[in-house]
Amino acid sequence: MMYTRLVQDDLSLVENLMHRQALGENKDLRNALEIILSSGGKRIRPVITLLVGNMLNAPKPQLITLAASMEMLHTGTLVHDDLIDGSLLRRGHPTLNAKWSPGATVLTGDFVFAKAAELISDTHSVSAVNMFAKTLGEITSGEITQFFESKCNFNRDDYYERIYKKTASLFRTCCCAAAIISSADDETISSMCTFGYEIGMAFQILDDILDFTGEEMTIGKPVGNDLRSGLITLPVINYFENRPDDPDAQFFLNGKCDTFEFINRIDTIIDSIKNSEAISQSMKEAETFIARALDALHRQPASEERDALEEISVYIIQRKI
């Protein structure tokens, strides 16, 4: 993709900065950070941050620091997520949680958050720090809601709120903060915030679609994994809203998606959703978010970076992983 060429040098600086965060620390912690950072993430958040910042002429050192902070924040949430879910693999690599005690994993996640916070404060932008803190709060609050309330929760508004907190909030902060440190005008900042929000929403919808349509080998977990754990995503909502009289709808409308009867039907339900119009309908919603993202993006003058951001926006809804 074209963006690789545009950000590759900056992204190396971001990687170096992240890897330096555990210098001088306990060797187990240094090893843990290496494991986490080397386990092959897509780095989509720092890439977007760098492209928005470069498009708007952000001062380079601040931009590199911001991009590293955003990816570290994301990384910290993954460390704690894997612990909470008891996941033993992520992207085909063993999680920290699979090798370490829960205590060590909690502390490593806290350390990664602390370093993300230190990096964001190194940008010397109070607004960026404030957004960072709000986003950490939103991500955590979203996870807590998912933990306590989302089981069998068949509600479209709650779904959108959850994916905003879980994913779009951080994408939004990446783009907003990159515009802010570029000293862009309020209108530009506002369109970049919109751009980040919209691609973040689309990104999570795609994740939720891929949970049904992806190959087990590629996504690294069984098809329909969310539904199996009682989490209702957009394809499920679309499918049963289209079929209120389907006998299987009772499991969702009455909050009975952890009963024995449900578990007996789960493979059939997953298969039906996967092969239904609910998937293309969900794709259409993701495309609508991307269309709004591109509207916001196109308020900026044409540039190589703008083209690359457009390319990534399209990739977000076309990806298979």
Added chain:
Amino acid sequence: MMYTRLVQDDLSLVENLMHRQALGENKDLRNALEIILSSGGKRIRPVITLLVGNMLNAPKPQLITLAASMEMLHTGTLVHDDLIDGSLLRRGHPTLNAKWSPGATVLTGDFVFAKAAELISDTHSVSAVNMFAKTLGEITSGEITQFFESKCNFNRDDYYERIYKKTASLFRTCCCAAAIISSADDETISSMCTFGYEIGMAFQILDDILDFTGEEMTIGKPVGNDLRSGLITLPVINYFENRPDDPDAQFFLNGKCDTFEFINRIDTIIDSIKNSEAISQSMKEAETFIARALDALHRQPASEERDALEEISVYIIQRKI
């Protein structure tokens, strides 16, 4: 104590601000925060923050926000600590960990950190934010070292480094940041940083002394709890440095404090330390830290707040709990 009268109104504002942090969130999270905040901490960190700020004429809203942020940061570390240690009680109340799943406890701690970060960014002081982030990193790094390396580690320098990270770093930030938001001159900021550091070190040494001399009912855990879990504190270091030829010294000098022979001897060892000169010797070290703290404090002109800070400094080494 006199400081109660001086800060009581401000402290109520700090309490209110902390209790408001979960407004609008999931009800389990709101309940959790209530439980954590109502479990009777001494609130020594916000009290000191308020006194330093008021002494230096800090703008009130910023000072309240800073004090709340400091106590929330402390609270977040307690939530995760209890999980890591598997503690079921803190200050006589059941911990979150005793009632909730580890996942919910991890997320609640993360939420409290996020709110602490949001509060510190609301002070609009980049330096305060930076100190906050560094302190969170130091606390976590200290805990990680304690987790991986401190078992049977009989080393005075490592002990001081550990208690700095674990406790003094936050006391220091409370006082430094209060001076910074007061727009104090560099010399004043520097003496307040010193004051915070010194009382923080003394505070932790007292905790470590009380672990031997405290009443089980009052401190809420068995006497010698740290040593039982292999953690070497100042009284132990002083005791065996005074008796290099004591047969029990072998357990520490050879890192064998988790052997069966050691466990067999532990009650006797704890009793010997408790009744030895190592306690008063450790007290003397705590007093030295407090003397240096008072030197730094006395560089400020006399005021009611300065008197109250002096009173608290003395309380720190005289307390029984």
